[in-house]
Amino acid sequence: MRNNTQRIYERLSRGEFLSVDSTEASIRHLYEDIEENFDDYADFFKEIGLQLESGNGYFYFSRIGEGKQSIEQKLESFSKWLDYLDFLKTYNQSFTAGYQFRKSNLIEQISLDIELKEKAGHLYKKYGVGSYLEIVNKLLQEMQSMGFAECVSEQDETYKITSAFHYAEELVNMIQIANEDEIPE
Amino acid sequence: MEILSHFRTIEELTKTLSREQGLLSEMFEKRKLMKFPQGLALELVGGNEARLRKLLDYGVLVETGNTVEIESDYLNFFEEVLNVNEEISVLSVQECINTLKEYIGYFLQETNTNRKAGYQDSVRQLLKKTGFRTLKNVVDLKRNMDNAYKQEPNYIIKKKKLQNLDEKSHSIRSMIRECEKLMDNEYAFFLMANDPHMAKTCSDVKHDFVEAYHALMEIDRQIIVYINQIEQQNQLYKKIRKLKYLQDQLLIKTDTNLVQVLDESNPLWMESRQYSKIRLSLEMLRENDQIVSILRRIAERNGLRKTARTEAEPLTDEDLQDHVQRLKGVDPAEVWNAFSASSYNLFDFILRYDYKTKRDIEDHAALFCQLVILHPEECRMTGKYATYQDIEYPIIYAK
Secondary structure, rough: OOOOHHHHHHEEEEOOOOEOOOOOOHHHHHHHHHHHHOOHHHHHHHHEEEEEEEEEOOOEEEOOOOOOOOHHHHHHHHHHHHHHHHHHHHHHHOOOOEEEEEEHHHHHHHOHHHHHHHHHHHHHHHHOOOOHHHHHHHHHHHHHHHOEEEEEEOOOHHHHEEEOOOHHHHHHHHEEOOOHHHHOO | OOOOOOOOHHHHHHHHHHHHHHHHHHHHHHOOOOOHHHHHHHHHHHOHHHHHHHHHHHHOEEEEEEEEOOOHHHHHHHHHOOOOOOOOHHHHHHHHHHHHHHHHHHHOOOOHHHHHHHHHHHOOOOOHHHHHHHHHHHHHHHHHHHHHHOOOHHHHHHHHHHHHHHHHHHHHHHHHHHHHHHHHHOOOHHHHHHHHHHHHHHHHHHHHHHHHHHHHHHHHHHHHHHHHHHHHHHHHHHHHHHHHHHHHHHOHHHEEOOOHHHHHEEEEHHHOOOOOOOOHHHHHHHHHHHHHHHHHHHHHOOOOOHHHHHOOOOHHHHOOOOOOOOOOOOOHHHHEEEEEHOOOOHHHHHOOOOOOOOOOOHHHHHHHHHHHHOOOOOHHHHHHHHEEEEEEEEEEEEO
């Protein structure tokens, strides 16, 4: 068993992603360790039913065999993230790994852009989250807990999108739409 | 604006420019930042309106409302000479080549040796200029491309800019080809090849071209990468919007292979957050006082004050001392045993027995009956009766 097994397990088992371009040295260290000893770690986690998956600059866990969640739950998770992606890409088309933005700018854009405003309003409707600040806070918190975003400056609340965000994009790319040309954008 | 006068000699021009160098260099430095207010310009020429007027009259500066700017001929001149022009002007190279062709034509037809030499010089200068311009264009192209990709915030404009730069790179390339063809195939160059200056210039220019060509290849590659990246993001953006549309229309399950894709993988992030189901070790709870205080803190933080409050206070010393409470109850067997060893009659014995608690006459009577009932065989009835207070009782001895 390797040194960082516990630390890796603790992060990944929460559904978090480890990114190669994290600003936190400890996460980068974990990433590098997995990269160097991928087979060892993968074998170990396989023993407890977890598949260590690697992507374009990120690692995450998936469950081997039967998942614990039903297809409905998965659809719900996906649709939640589709809403987020739609919202973020409307905010800025170049919103992808490496993108940096200030929280205040995002909030300002929401109040300027009617489309963004409407999308933001729908994000957490069922939780009764009201103000744009609350919505953005919740979204950022969720993205941070997944390891998709990191706060690079507490002072002016600048956030950076990590390479784990590629995962969401790749997931979208995997989906094929029937009669794609007929669907309005 | 109408130009009223013009410089008649280079001397006049350079002197004027040199006299106003303060103003001109200031204006040139700020050419991209702001419109230059007339008041400030006046200050820089020492408050002498005549001097500013002269510059305007001679067409060095032009007046637009309250501001002045350097006339475009002069601006271009400065930029060209100082090599700071960022614009990629394919046209200027094209112009060079066209003039080059013209002069080659003159050179071939001229019979006068002196003039022929003059044309040859012109051709050489033009060739040099072409090489220099091409190389500079390529350098600018590279810079513009990086700027367009990295700094242009608008996606559509960014893509358009890159496409335009791509076109420019193509035209530069075709121009290089044209010029090379000219140098390789034009009969005039064979005639001129004898001239060492000419030969050197030709080789320099060819070298420039090769360099430019290599740089162009790299630029092309980079532009393609950039455009592809943008295109990729665009595609993704469109796809997300389409999927979102399908989701809003509740068609996403039927019109896509989403279910299949999701069925194939079980990423942990899609699972609802798992709570740690590890139990506390009882062993540790027993042995470690710290844990108890931690538990209490957690309970308090979670608003479980009640549980925390119902816990009893620790026992005091007083609590730990013996507290003896005597009950009224008597062991009938013990009393009987004592009685059967004595010579008293039962009722007298019950009255005298040391009970350790206070008993009244009713208790005595009850015990009397109890003992008689419990030990009927062992009682010797005398058949006599006696009276104690208001109770009449039989006199009974043990057998």
